[in-house]
Amino acid sequence: MSIGLHKSEFKNPVIRWVDSRLPLFTMMQKEYGTFPTPRNFNYFWNFGALAMVSLMIMILTGVFLSMNYTAHTGYAFDSVERIMRDVNYGWLLRYVHANGASMFFIVVYIHIWRGMYYGSYKAPRELLWMLGVVIFLLMMATAFMGYVLPWGQMSFWGATVITNLFSAFPVVGSHIVTWLWGGFSVDNPTLNRFFSLHYLLPFVIAGVVFLHIAALHITGSNNPLGIDPKGPQDTIPFHPYYTSKDSVGLVVYFIVFAILVFFMPNYLGHPDNYIPANPMVTPTHIVPEWYFLPYYAILRAVPDKLGGVLLMFGSIALLFVLPWLDGSPVRSMRFRPLARIAFALFTLNFFVLLYVGGKPAEEPYVTISRFATAYYFAYFLVILPLLARLERPLPLPESIARAVLGRGGGPIPMAAAAKPMEKA
């Protein structure tokens, strides 16, 4: 690029003046206006935008909550209730933030599911996918620490159980735990550092989201057919087509969100968290927030503590290497008759894990959680690698336009269809 003013194409003199010095408007126009996007997205492609909106809502409500929140074991619980009672629309802020976390996870789980079904993790989008997994991990850390802040019974005991996991590591374990706590139990120093990190991490997430989107705009989006666009007939400009389609999804998202916030704000929470934290009284069942339950089930599936911890971390680590576990060149499972069944079972299995994760560690839940954990790992480590070799994919359509508009031209053989992907 040569030095000198950018040749802006905007007519408005003010916009033009700014744009020729800092081409923000040109960039937005390029990335979100005319950006060529496959013409065949279904509504699953809404969830990236929805995740972005969720993050913004969390940061916005979080900043205002923080103005009234007190990170001290003696005041935290009461300060949250004071927000609910005495701050103007404080109940709205808090319920939007608490349920917003659930909405965020629902959206991101569907977003990840979409990626797994349509093979969005495959070349050339591996890094894009891995950045997504980083976001997911950061979200889990943020939500976990956020849940500690209201300092109810589940806050305290959840924090105790989860931080204690690190003690499973030999030699360094107990030191790590003391270091995390800032003392010898979950106490005021723990609450303080969790608040600090809870405030910080969402901005780190925002940074990684930026990289995630930058990477997306290099490779371009995947699509339900999983084949690359081959020319202008396969793509449409992002605006107005996908801005209008995303708006529909956004309104539906807000309706679900509003129903939660206004009519059932504590439905997804646990009543025990309205009992102030008490280190002397252990709740009968300590359960994390619903979005952690599948991993909680994996953690408890094996009798060995270290084993459980390793399995739990492993279950997420697998997502990082998923692009290399699944060697099939066909992205979309629409064309993978066997992988599709295996993935349907994986989906069902995930709900089974979620269910048993919320149950006490007794029979039959323990046995169920073992089988479900086994399938979770088998899907990644055995089924996908095997299917990549054994499965015969269905013939891929010749192009997106052909498939969508159904005009002329039959399907072309597998081998030819898979080619463009490999070179990309």
Next chain:
Amino acid sequence: MRMLKSLVLLGAMAIAPAAYAAGEEIHLPETRFSSDGIFGTFDRASVQRGFQVYREVCSNCHSMRLLSYRNLSEIGLTEEQIRAVAADVQVQDGPNDEGQMFERPGRPSDRFRRPFANDAAARTANNGALPPDFSVIAKAREGGPHYIQALLTGYEDPPAGFTLGDGMNYNRYFPGHQIAMAAPLNPDQVEYADHTPATVEQMSRDVALFLHWAAEPELEQRRQMGIKIVLFLGVLGVLAYGVKRRIWADLH
């Protein structure tokens, strides 16, 4: 594809409510409160009677430290009534100019007076058990007001073979069935100004509804706002979908 979608939906619907139901199942009796449902509100007369029950009975043991007397205006008490209720208790204030603490009659801005100076005092007076604070009790128990009402009417003789601990009472709805609180309500324990018969059933309903209000004072405002917002979003959704259809029309 369709199969997968329905799988996800089904799973999501089945799991959420079931996730926390654990341990021995105790079924609460069917009751209806005016605050039930998405259009539910607090029946003012009942909430006020419930406050009377709290004030005359429960407040001897249970604190409500997050509520102030002024909050009672939300359930329809007049300014004078609130001032009278507050003035009925002595609260500690100070230090004054001489550095002394002193007692004075309560004011509407004061928090509800606590029955005990601290938890240890509360335990000593209650056979070692701590009467929980009532500020958010309705949010802190599965079933909310339904549970509280069931608890208050659930006292009975223990079944044969059940050994009660010292000073404990059998309650059908309390987890584990042994509760340190003796049945707090007896027929005609309070005299309602509106001449509603003060049966245990009636008093427990009223106080349960009062506690629901105390835990979620924003409930009515929240639901009213919610109905408006959901309706608005419904219309907006139809419009957004229409716009999207029009924009996409030239593509198909």
